[in-house]
Amino acid sequence: MSLIDLLTGNTGNQVAEQAENKFGISKNQVIALLAVATPLIISYLRNKSQDAKEAEALNSALDKDHNGSILNDASQIESRQAEGGSILGHIFGDQKSNVENQLSQNTGISIDKIGPILAMLAPVVMGYIGQQKQQSNVGAGGLGDLLGGILGNASNQAQAQQSNPLNDILGSVLGGGQSQSSGNPLNDILGSVLGGGGNQQQGGGLGSILGNILGGK
Numbered sequence: 001m002s003l004i005d006l007l008t009g010n011t012g013n014q015v016a017e018q019a020e021n022k023f024g025i026s027k028n029q030v031i032a033l034l035a036v037a038t039p040l041i042i043s044y045l046r047n048k049s050q051d052a053k054e055a056e057a058l059n060s061a062l063d064k065d066h067n068g069s070i071l072n073d074a075s076q077i078e079s080r081q082a083e084g085g086s087i088l089g090h091i092f093g094d095q096k097s098n099v100e101n102q103l104s105q106n107t108g109i110s111i112d113k114i115g116p117i118l119a120m121l122a123p124v125v126m127g128y129i130g131q132q133k134q135q136s137n138v139g140a141g142g143l144g145d146l147l148g149g150i151l152g153n154a155s156n157q158a159q160a161q162q163s164n165p166l167n168d169i170l171g172s173v174l175g176g177g178q179s180q181s182s183g184n185p186l187n188d189i190l191g192s193v194l195g196g197g198g199n200q201q202q203g204g205g206l207g208s209i210l211g212n213i214l215g216g217k
Contacts, residue, residue, distance in 0.1 A: 037121060081116065
């Protein structure tokens with residue numbers, strides 16, 4: 001299962017539906033948030049995994065707590081929300097507030113609801129990474145390449161699938177500037193996260209969020 005399949009498939013819909021029911025936010029807004037936040041989380045983890053100690057800690061956490069079962073058990077999405085908050089605190093560190101503020105400004109979801117929705121998402125993302133890790137049979141030393149591969153594959157898939165349903169959702173929720181300039185807002189997200197998006201960030205909205213959050217990463 002690719003990252004885009006995760007977001008557009010049953011798991012992404014389950015997260016969006018639970019967030020919609022719990023917080024009264026439109027499903028499309030939640031899906032747009034997931035589409036931006038998921039590669040951002042993976043990108044931060046990839047950067048952290050360049051440090052050997054961080055890579056060992058991530059590898060241990062994946063082996064112990066994130067075997068991918070959450071992807072087939074929607075009841076875990078809400079029950080592991082508190083755990084998700086801790087995961088985000090570790091991933092984003094002192095940038096957590098900045099990340100949440102930028103996501104709130106660009107998706108229109110109020111700041112008091114961004115954190116809880118991201119906390120629902122974090123264990124899902126970790127479960128997906130854990131599943132990919134098992135399938136690829138990599139250890140701590142291979143996590144950076146694994147995470148980079150997940151993002152690269154998603155970018156390639158976004159380029160190949162101009163009709164991806166996420167593009168319309170992102171274009172409408174995050175603003176039309178990106179879709180008018182490139183035709184593929186999802187690819188702009190992934191390109192920006194992967195570091196090649198400087199020249200794609202001309203539509204405001206999406207470009208600003210990734211530029212401001214990722215900065216010199």
